[in-house]
Each structure stands twice: as structure tokens, then as C-alpha cells.
Amino acid sequence: MKVDPELMFECLIYINAHYYPVFAVCEIAMLVAKYLSDKKDTPNLDQDAAVCLTRHVAELMKLVGFQVFKYRSRKLVTLAVIVLSLVNVCTVYYNMFLQHPILRLEIVLSCLTSLLLATELLFGFWYLMPCYKKIEYF
Template structure:
């Protein structure tokens, strides 16, 4: 069975473009709520917010670069997208395993994001490999 890795990667980026506003809004609101909270102690709120906004910046940069330059330089844009996705995976690692306290909604959104980003890395890497080169007949 042949896999069209380029098509799968583009579909995942397309899904990510619709998923991004959801987690961007939720992450921003949760960071602000933690900052304003008097009931829960968040000693590393500055680092947590930096990681949160690094994730948001990496994802929006990936989407903008992909949609703007995907027709001219497919391989380069895909490599950039995979690199930005790895940054996102690193920030999710921080949120799930290091951040204290992590809200339940943060864990749920991070779990959804990790599934999406893992598939993006897998298909993006397959697209970059020469053995998965798509045969074009036109």
C-alpha cells in the first residue's frame, strides 16, 4: 500500500489550522486565569506563560509559512513545519510532565495536540525521505 505522505501532511496542517484557534484561545485564557488566581499557587507562572506563548507562536508561524510558501518550496516548507512541530512537542512535554500545577483542560488539550503533532512529524518526515517520493505523471 502506497502512502501519499505529502497529502496526509497537508491534511493535518489543514486540520491544525482549524484546531489552532481553539487551543490558542483556551491556553491564553488559562494562563491569564492562573495569573489572576488567588486560590491556586503557581510559582512558575512566568515560565509557564513563556512556554504557552512559545507554543502558540511556533504553531502560527508554521501555519503562515506553510500556506504562504507551500507551492514554491514544498520540501523546505515541510522541513520547517516539522521543526516547528518539534518545538510544539517540546512545549507539550513541559506542560504535561514538568508544569505544576497543570489544569485538567490543559492536559486534555495537550493530549489532543500530541496526537495531531505526532502524525504531522511522521508524515512530514516520510514526505522528506527520498524513498517515499511521489511519482508524478504530468
Template sequence: MNVCLTFEVLLYLNSYYFGLFAICEIGMNIVKEINHPLPTFKADFGILLIVCLLELVRLIIARKGNLTEKWWPVFIAVLFTLPSAFGIVYFIVWQSFVLRFEYIICAIQLILQATEIVFGVLCLLPICKTTEYY
């Protein structure tokens, strides 16, 4: 089984799922602000934008690193997964008003990120062993 191929498939799947996730989260935050105005809306929306930016950068770096078989972009992408996962945990646990649909899509995103961490680390092992010729 080629671990780097599995990692690439997970990144490809997450790139489409994260687009859906971001659109749904932005829409739900707007609907929550209209129906239940809370003073933490700006903080929640700011964290959502930071998570979106982090996840976008992470996916681009990981795909480029995996395709070129360089170890440092994959390592940085695995490290960027942690703050992104903490942001998604914020939406489940610490957000002031959470919808049931948010639980579902955040759980799916966390599962994707957890499997990407596992396969990213497994992908680093053969990449680090290859010799680079300049």
C-alpha cells in the same frame, strides 16, 4: 494514497485546533493566576506565547511548502515541530499547576504533531525526488 494530501489535511485540521488550543490555554492560565497565584506564572505565560508563535510560523511554512512542493519549507516545519512539542510537554509535565482539561487538549495537540511529523517526513520523500525546472 497521496501522502502530501494527507499532510495538508493534517495541517488544515491543526490550524483550526491550534487556535482553539491557544485560546483555551491562555484562558486557563489567566484563571489559574486569579485562583492560584504562583511565582511561575510569567514563565508559564512566556512559554505559552513562544509555543503559539512557533506553531503559527510552523503551520504557515508547512502549508506553503506543501502546496508549492518545495522540500526545504516542509523540512523546516518538521524541525519546528520539535520545540513546539517540547513546549506542550512542558504544559503537561513541568508546569506547576496542571488542570485535567489541559492534559486532554495537550495530548490531542501532541498526537496531531506526531502524525504531522510522520506524514511530513513521508511527504519529503516524493518531493525530494522531483526535478525542478527553472
């Protein structure tokens, strides 16, 4: 069975474009809830907000940049998406392991995001491999 990593990568970006708004709204709502909460002590809320903003800006740059430049230079835009995905992996790592306190919904959303980012990185690296050759079906 032949696998087309370029097509899989584009499909994952498309799925991410529909997943991202849900994730962004939930992440911002949880950040506001932590800010307004009297029960939870969040000593590093400003650092958590900076990491959240970094993730959302990087994700928007990745999604918009891919849609705008995918027909001009496919390999270069894929490399840029991989770099921005690595930034997002770092922010998810912070969110899951370094942030305190962490809500259960944040853990669930971070796990889903990490799965999506891992598959994006896998197919992105696969597409950039020098041994990859596009299979023409027609």
C-alpha cells in the same frame, strides 16, 4: 494500498489550522485564570507564560509559513514545519510534565496536541525520505 504522505501531511496542517484557534484561546484563558486565582499557587507563572507564547508563535509561524511557501519549495517548507513542530513538542512536554500546577483541561488539550503533532511529524518525515516517490494518478 498506496498512501500519499504529502497529501496526508497537508490535510493534517489543514486540520491543525482549525484546531489551533480553539487551543490558543483556551490556553490563554487558563493562563489568565491561573493568574487571577487565589486558590492555586503558581510559582512559575512567568515561565509558563513564556512557554505558552513560544508555542503560539511557533504554531503561527508553522501554519502561515506552510500556506505561503508550499508552492515554491515543498521539501524545504516541510522541513521548516517539522522543526517548528519539534519546538511545539518540547513545549507540550513542558506543559504536561514540568508545569505545576496543571489543570485537567490543559492535560486534555496537550494530549490532543501531541497526537496531532506526532502524526504531522510521522507524515512529514515520511514525505522527506529520499525513497519517497510521488504517485501520479493522472
